[in-house]
Amino acid sequence: MKPGIHPEYRPVVFRDKSAGLTFLTRSTRSSDQTISWTDGQTYPVVDVEISSASHPFYTGTARVVDTAGRVEKFRRRYGSRSARPEQTDR
Template identity: 45%
Template sequence: MKKGIHPNYVPCKVTCVTSGKEFEVLSTKPELRIDISSFCHPFYTGSDKVVDTAGRVEKFKQKYNMK
């Protein structure tokens, strides 16, 4: 590897704005603020809301009296 062309990595404090949780990673910036993380994302927390997608066409047809 060539010397002098790679960025310097420093410990970075990452703060999730939504949950307020903080964790540390290596980055080129000393601090990051993110909107969503694995602490509050529904996929990772298991609090996923199920959206009913079955029967949408039938509901549309029934609503507008289509056959």
């Protein structure tokens, strides 16, 4: 790596605002806010809107989309048409 061109890679706390989950990881993100962690150290904290604790896919609250129902509705509405009309010789 070239010296002097990369951002500082350091421990940062990410906090999910909606679920209250906090986790410590390493990142290049910076923040003016700080938080005291369980180890007694003070780390920069970055607030996020969605994490694995609040995302519908990971929490099991995701809705299942019924694609087969959409296809049937389309066929009822427009019918099944042949893809190509028959060609006649001229």
